[in-house]
Amino acid sequence: MRVLLVEDEPEMAAALAAALKGHDMVVDRVATIGMAEEALLTNGYGAILLDRQLPDGDGLSLIPRLRARGVQAPVIVLTAQGDLADRVAGLDTGADDYLAKPFAIEELLARLRAVLRRPSDMPTEILQLGQLTYSAEHRQASVAGVVMTLPRRELLVLETLLRRSGRTVARSALEEAVYGFDDEIQSNALDTHVSRLRRRLADADAGVEIHAIRGIGYLIRRAS
Incomplete structure (x- = not known):
């Protein structure tokens, strides 16, 4: 499965990419909303991991745009903004899950498996x-x-x-x-x-x- 990781913090991005690759996933790392949009134009993804505080804006702004283009890959928002209001905003924008930093890699992997098990996501054929x-x-x-x-x-x-x-x-x-x-x-x-x-x-x-x-x-x- 191919995963798009939108994270501008190099050490965090490298650690997440390594963990995902260790679970049989191909990971494309990008650092901005603009780079994510370019990647989505040329590749299909099984899931998207999306930071909020990116150099060119709030990562949440990407979700309505990708849904409008018909991209249905589940989105898990990864962010230091973990207050209730922030979580509600993320879910209301269309995110499938919301994980506050810091988090354990094991929890992220479990949440990723959970969203991929939903009927409209990961193919089960x-x-x-x-x-x-x-x-x-x-x-x-x-x-x-x-x-x-x-x-x-x-x-x-x-x-x-x-x-x-x-x-x-x-x-x-x-x-x-x-x-x-x-x-x-x-x-x-x-x-x-x-x-x-x-x-x-x-x-x-x-x-x-x-x-x-x-x-x-x-x-x-x-x-x-």
């Missing part, structure tokens, strides 16, 4: 191909009922390919799903992830194949 089953809700792959232990980026590659099973997924789309703004992408990094994932699927007798489409990207399909 089961993707199946061959002997492979992938739960979008739990971000878990299994073969014939046996759970596979996959590194975060290989899991993200797998989900992206499965969502377009039988169709070619462009390299750019895969890189967007796997890497955040701050991640350094080596020239052959994506190919390495795909190669390792392909080997793990073969070793598990998943009954699927990942094919490279020269000059375009990759596709996954049932093994012949």
Whole structure:
């Protein structure tokens, strides 16, 4: 899942990004409302973590604008303004949750899981191909009922390919799903992830194949 983190305090942003990445999420960090709006124009997000006191204004002002554009990703407001009136203002503006600083990372993760469980948010479909089953809700792959232990980026590659099973997924789309703004992408990094994932699927007798489409990207399909 891709998360947009709107936080201008570098140490806080780095700590939050590290925690989220440790839970299989891709994180795009931006420091202003303007940068957040640009990110929302080019990327889809499963959730938005939004600070209020930003260099170019109150983060709450972003919420009505993104809702007007049809962006339905849940928003959790993170702020030092934790008085009752501030919390009410945030929720009335359209935030899905409101968390006052300082807070424990564990609480943020729990609140994030809670908003993603709501019916209109995180997709809960089961993707199946061959002997492979992938739960979008739990971000878990299994073969014939046996759970596979996959590194975060290989899991993200797998989900992206499965969502377009039988169709070619462009390299750019895969890189967007796997890497955040701050991640350094080596020239052959994506190919390495795909190669390792392909080997793990073969070793598990998943009954699927990942094919490279020269000059375009990759596709996954049932093994012949």
